[in-house]
Amino acid sequence: MSKRAAPAPVPERTPTDWKGAAMQKRIRRRYAAERRFKLFGMLAVILSAAFLAFLIATMVANGARGFTRSEVALDLDFPKMGLAVDRTHLSTPGADLALSGAGLQDKVEIAAESGGDHSLAANSAWITVRDAIKADPSILGGKRTIWVPASTALEMGARGEGTAAAQADASRLRSAGKLRTGFNWGFFTASNSNDPVAVGIWGALKGSLLTMLVTFLIAFPVGVLAAIYLEEYAPKNRWTDLIEVSINNLAAVPSIIFGLLGLAVFLGTWQIGGHSFGPLLPRSAAVVGGLTLALMIMPVIVIASRNAIKGVPPSIRDAALGIGASRIQVVFHHVLPLAMPGILTGTIIGMARALGETAPLLLIGMRAFIVTAPQGFTDPATVLPVQIFLWSDEVSRGFVEKTSAAIIVLLVFLLTMNGLAIYLRNKFETRW
Amino acid sequence: MNVFALLFVVVGLGLIGWLTARARAVRFDRGGQKRLHSLPSQHGWYVAMWTVLPALLFVAAWTALSPALIRDQVLKAPAAAQLSDFAFERDTILGEARDVALGRADSTFDPTADALVAPMREAIAFYGWTGTAIAILLAFAGGAFAFSRISPAFRARTRVERGLMLILLVASLIAILTTIGIFLSLFWESIRFFAMVPPQDFLFSTHWSPQLIDPNNPGKSLGAVPLFWGTFFIGAVIAMLVAIPFGLMSAIYLTQYAAPRVRAWMKPMLEILAGVPTVVYGYFAALTVAPAVRDLAVHLGMPFASAESALAAGLVMGVMIIPFVSSLADDSIAAVPTAMRDGSLAMGATNSETISRVLLPAALPGVVAGVLLAVSRAIGETMIVVMAASGAANITLNPFESATTVTKQIVDLLTGESEFDSPKTLAAFALGLTLFVITLLLNIVALRVVKKYREAYE
Numbered sequence: 087m088s089k090r091a092a093p094a095p096v097p098e099r100t101p102t103d104w105k106g107a108a109m110q111k112r113i114r115r116r117y118a119a120e121r122r123f124k125l126f127g128m129l130a131v132i133l134s135a136a137f138l139a140f141l142i143a144t145m146v147a148n149g150a151r152g153f154t155r156s157e158v159a160l161d162l163d164f165p166k167m168g169l170a171v172d173r174t175h176l177s178t179p180g181a182d183l184a185l186s187g188a189g190l191q192d193k194v195e196i197a198a199e200s201g202g203d204h205s206l207a208a209n210s211a212w213i214t215v216r217d218a219i220k221a222d223p224s225i226l227g228g229k230r231t232i233w234v235p236a237s238t239a240l241e242m243g244a245r246g247e248g249t250a251a252a253q254a255d256a257s258r259l260r261s262a263g264k265l266r267t268g269f270n271w272g273f274f275t276a277s278n279s280n281d282p283v284a285v286g287i288w289g290a291l292k293g294s295l296l297t298m299l300v301t302f303l304i305a306f307p308v309g310v311l312a313a314i315y316l317e318e319y320a321p322k323n324r325w326t327d328l329i330e331v332s333i334n335n336l337a338a339v340p341s342i343i344f345g346l347l348g349l350a351v352f353l354g355t356w357q358i359g360g361h362s363f364g365p366l367l368p369r370s371a372a373v374v375g376g377l378t379l380a381l382m383i384m385p386v387i388v389i390a391s392r393n394a395i396k397g398v399p400p401s402i403r404d405a406a407l408g409i410g411a412s413r414i415q416v417v418f419h420h421v422l423p424l425a426m427p428g429i430l431t432g433t434i435i436g437m438a439r440a441l442g443e444t445a446p447l448l449l450i451g452m453r454a455f456i457v458t459a460p461q462g463f464t465d466p467a468t469v470l471p472v473q474i475f476l477w478s479d480e481v482s483r484g485f486v487e488k489t490s491a492a493i494i495v496l497l498v499f500l501l502t503m504n505g506l507a508i509y510l511r512n513k514f515e516t517r518w
Numbered sequence: 519m520n521v522f523a524l525l526f527v528v529v530g531l532g533l534i535g536w537l538t539a540r541a542r543a544v545r546f547d548r549g550g551q552k553r554l555h556s557l558p559s560q561h562g563w564y565v566a567m568w569t570v571l572p573a574l575l576f577v578a579a580w581t582a583l584s585p586a587l588i589r590d591q592v593l594k595a596p597a598a599a600q601l602s603d604f605a606f607e608r609d610t611i612l613g614e615a616r617d618v619a620l621g622r623a624d625s626t627f628d629p630t631a632d633a634l635v636a637p638m639r640e641a642i643a644f645y646g647w648t649g650t651a652i653a654i655l656l657a658f659a660g661g662a663f664a665f666s667r668i669s670p671a672f673r674a675r676t677r678v679e680r681g682l683m684l685i686l687l688v689a690s691l692i693a694i695l696t697t698i699g700i701f702l703s704l705f706w707e708s709i710r711f712f713a714m715v716p717p718q719d720f721l722f723s724t725h726w727s728p729q730l731i732d733p734n735n736p737g738k739s740l741g742a743v744p745l746f747w748g749t750f751f752i753g754a755v756i757a758m759l760v761a762i763p764f765g766l767m768s769a770i771y772l773t774q775y776a777a778p779r780v781r782a783w784m785k786p787m788l789e790i791l792a793g794v795p796t797v798v799y800g801y802f803a804a805l806t807v808a809p810a811v812r813d814l815a816v817h818l819g820m821p822f823a824s825a826e827s828a829l830a831a832g833l834v835m836g837v838m839i840i841p842f843v844s845s846l847a848d849d850s851i852a853a854v855p856t857a858m859r860d861g862s863l864a865m866g867a868t869n870s871e872t873i874s875r876v877l878l879p880a881a882l883p884g885v886v887a888g889v890l891l892a893v894s895r896a897i898g899e900t901m902i903v904v905m906a907a908s909g910a911a912n913i914t915l916n917p918f919e920s921a922t923t924v925t926k927q928i929v930d931l932l933t934g935e936s937e938f939d940s941p942k943t944l945a946a947f948a949l950g951l952t953l954f955v956i957t958l959l960l961n962i963v964a965l966r967v968v969k970k971y972r973e974a975y976e
Contacts (some may be wrong), residue, residue: 116868116871117868119868119870120868120870122870123869123873124771124775124869126767127768127770127774128771128775129767130763130764130765130766130771131768131771131776134791134837134841135784135787138787138790138791138794141798141802144805144806145798148805307689308689311689311690312686312689312690312693315683315687315689319686320690329691329693329694332694332697334965335697335961335962335965336693338894338961339898339957340894340897340898340900340925340953340957341898341900342898342900342925342928342929342950342953343700343898343950343953343954343957344700346703346704346928346946346947347696347700347703350703350704350706350707351699351703354703384692384693384696388693414679438793441795442794442795442796443795444795444796444797444900444901445796445900445901445904445925448904448929448932448933449928449929449932453933463522471795471797474797475797475801475901475904475905478797478800478805489801490801493798493801496795496798497794500794500795501790501793504793
């Protein structure tokens, strides 16, 4: 027989006095903590939003001026300038060389000094004059007024900044009708230059376009096909696991590592069978950048495509199989079209990431000084983010606003792409 | 012929093959003696596949191999006899001759290269046209072979599907090949680096000044400890001090408190913050944040504060990571079963008590994994530190002093003009390998934690 222990006496509990002062105080304290917590959360969101607003406001404030430019009217008396140019040359491809050989640059500069000791026109003004002469050689016979970009100092003066002398120059010229400020179309048609007044983003934009084309043509088909294989056909075994793990890891590898890969594989020296041979592809070219970025965003496309394919309900597959479609037909005729909005959303997000990427492209040499826009995939090229980086390094004051203006253009592209992706996702989000 | 033009021709031939094969199969069908096994378009695809694939494979192999063949041919030319036996010098001269021959450069620096331009041009033309001819021949041969096999009973569909399956498999293998490629290329160059610099010097020595390398003892000025410290300090300490509280609190507010309308506006806003390219953050850090931080330091009594402080780069990097932390925290909080939340609220806990004592502990593994992923992203981030951090390698605990990171040094080492074989250039690959291994470990641990945790509630 076992002796049962007597149950411990339950202490008498008085009911909690919720209305009592102690409890009321406690509840007040808890509610205060609740309000504080909520406030912290709100602050976190508001501060993040404020940071974004501040960043965009800074860029717009700095960059808005990059889109305008002042021009000054130059009165040129060509016969007096004494340009020794054979006019028959002016319609030939040698015209540029002939005109610069005749000292056009110096002569335009002298004309632009117009009594003062410093040039009112930008260093690149003679290029505008040269193009005007090439367009109509007959102007060489007489006097002509040509609008050329203003010098950086005068540009500042026209905005009421800069030195007092520059401001005086600006107001004098403006009242004489020799200074005008307008939208800077040259920013979208010109390429890089040493002179901040003359720079434009066209070369970089075209480089970005070519690079993105290569990236898309490789990453999209390969990514989607890989996703189809992994989601629909792959047997569950160690190999498939290995592929999955490497895709997930590649998605998180720092972008600069892809730059090192591109440098070593596409531009490095290879040793095969005792032969060593040089780069497979030309340095600084859009095709190298495109290939490197394609490897970088492929995992993003694979992961997004797999999720989209996973979202198509099995009943669709069963129905197609039931009426006699083959497994390939099921996927290519039914699953893929239904998954396409999701796949496209992921692709757009991946392409936006590639468009904003800088570091890997710096490593593979797409930082060349490009004065003319690239003509093909193998020409030396640069891209918009790299151009922004290069301009940000320039000391000249005029480059600050050009950098910000280029950033605005890049942000407009990226926000449009991201906005399109969000819109597509919301519009085609199907609940099966 | 240009490779792009060649690809165009091959694909064009494939299209012609598709059209003719399909037309032939349609005629079988109309003839009506026998039922076709496969659809006419499947016959078309069969012929197109045979036309395009062998030719494409050949073009790929030829593009990789022909430089070596061209080189051998040029070396046989009489002008090449006076080239030095020293491989590096010889390759530079050959490279110059090739650039001129291809029209990428206007003239050569080295007079010996001038003599090689003509043989180089000949060799390039010879191998270029041979390759083009073989590729087009292969396309025709493949197409003709496939075309000859078309008959009403031919099982074109099965063959096409088998071929397609092979293409799918190859596409999925590219991910593995990329991983192997990254590892091998980093590993290979690192081995060459460690043949010149002892690994213990690189990993444990604390003096980093790649601008002044003593050729007899390069390890003395290539100690990477200050870089590792700077990377950790900027990416894992300062940036996380900003990103974790802000990211976590935004996620909590947006999922638990915010009205649906606020959430509908705020979530895309965070996504926009995530979509801003890093070069823009870098420019912002260098232009606006860094001077402000320096003014603050001067105010606090540090008159010689650096304009390239660790704090400026770390702060902006933290802001960049906020959306990343927020979306991962969002996911792991949403994965906690609602029953746990409801139970806690039913017991009379306030919202904040429920969140901090029930939801967060339950979501902790997911949040920790998110933080690990965020750290891995922060230490791999390049442009912000390239533009806003300094190149001076210091080991410091003062956020107002300058510090440098692994990624910044990789960019600095590789963007200067220098030859490919110097310890300076190869050091970038050793740094890259270290970075790759560390981020890989962080990712593997994080993904494993997430996976395990997800299973716990499912």
